[in-house]
Amino acid sequence: QLQLQESGPGLVKPSDTLSLNCTVSDGSISSNSLYWAWIRQSPGKGLEWIGSLYYSGSTYYNPSLESRVTISGDMSKRQISLRLTSVTATDTAVYFCARQRTTSWFDAFDIWGQGTMVTVSS
Amino acid sequence: DIQMTQSPSTLSASVGDRVTITCRASQSVSRWVAWYQQKPGKAPKLLIYKASSLESGVPSRFSGSGSGTEFTLTISSLQPDDFATYYCQQYNSYRTFGQGTKVEIK
Numbered sequence: 001q002l003q004l005q006e007s008g009p010g011l012v013k014p015s016d017t018l019s020l021n022c023t024v025s026d027g028s029i030s031s032n033s034l035y036w037a038w039i040r041q042s043p044g045k046g047l048e049w050i051g052s053l054y055y056s057g058s059t060y061y062n063p064s065l066e067s068r069v070t071i072s073g074d075m076s077k078r079q080i081s082l083r084l085t086s087v088t089a090t091d092t093a094v095y096f097c098a099r100q101r102t103t104s105w106f107d108a109f110d111i112w113g114q115g116t117m118v119t120v121s122s
Numbered sequence: 123d124i125q126m127t128q129s130p131s132t133l134s135a136s137v138g139d140r141v142t143i144t145c146r147a148s149q150s151v152s153r154w155v156a157w158y159q160q161k162p163g164k165a166p167k168l169l170i171y172k173a174s175s176l177e178s179g180v181p182s183r184f185s186g187s188g189s190g191t192e193f194t195l196t197i198s199s200l201q202p203d204d205f206a207t208y209y210c211q212q213y214n215s216y217r218t219f220g221q222g223t224k225v226e227i228k
Contacts, residue, residue, distance in 0.1 A: 037217075047166070047209060049217035062216060063123065096165055101177075106213055108156035110177065112165035 002026050004097050004113035012091075012120050018084040022097030022113055023077070033103035038071060038082045041115070042093035052100075053080055087120045094118075124148050126210050128220035134228040141197040143223045145210035150190045154214040157186055157195045160222075161206045169208075170195065200225070 008020035022036070038050040051061035053071045061069050070083040080097055094115040101110035125148040135141050145155065153173040158166035168177045170186035173193060183198040197204055205227055210220040 046221050047211075047219035049219070052217075060216070098165075101168070101171065106154050108168055108171040108177075108211065108213060109166075110168045110171075112167075115165055 002111055004099065004111060006095060006097055006113045006116040008116060010117055010119060012087055012118060013122050014088055014120055015086055018087050018091060018118060020082045020095055020116065022080040035100040035105065036080045037098045037109060039096045039098055040093040089120050092118065092120045124151060124212055124215050124218050126212055126218050126220040128210055128223050130223060132224045132226060134226050135200050136228045137200055137202060139200045141200050141225060143195045143208055145193045145220050147191045147212055151212040151214035153189045154212060155193045156211045156213065158209045158211065159206045160209065166209060
């Protein structure tokens with residue numbers, strides 16, 4: 001069974017850049033025409049889609065975060081990375097990576113990582 | 123962007139009850155709606171996709187219906203393991219989630 005594992009600092013200072021990685025257990029991020037996503041969950045805003053990466057390298061971002069977000073893939077490391085710049089306290093959340101269930105853009109997220117808590121504080 | 127509004131926010135029910143949760147989209151999302159179950163400290167778990175398709179391994183007491191802007195998730199006979207928070211999600215235009223419905227023990 002495919003597994004996703006998020007990793008990265010649990011504490012980030014305001015105005016700094018948040019960087020997280022998601023390791024895909026079977027290394028399938030460069031194959032099978034799949035989409036991979038970052039999603040976050042905070043008490044104030046609930047679940048929020050941050051953006052998605054297609055296996056080809058194309059990216060799609062939430063318009064509300066687009067100016068601060070970069071999602072990329074490193075095939076050699078079997079990782080999907082998230083960078084969020086100029087963070088504030090409102091970026092405090094649990095960050096999840098997830099896989100879409102098929103190769104279609106129109107599909108749900110069937111596999112999720114366990115999530116990693118990130119707190120923005122000085 | 124498309125807003126997804128769930129009701130109720132909290133639902134108190136007993137084991138064996140039939141439970142229905144509603145999700146309304148701010149504009150048509152065709153049938154591109156999923157439902158997830160989330161328990162404290164865990165990631166969401168996919169239950170239903172494409173409005174009414176049951177994800178593999180999910181018990182048949184869960185069902186979904188709807189199209190356009192109105193969607194429902196029904197649990198036909200609530201089991202102890204079903205006390206959790208449920209979210210709808212649209213994937214017609216980008217992705218947005220509802221605010222959640224907590225199903226608690228009555």
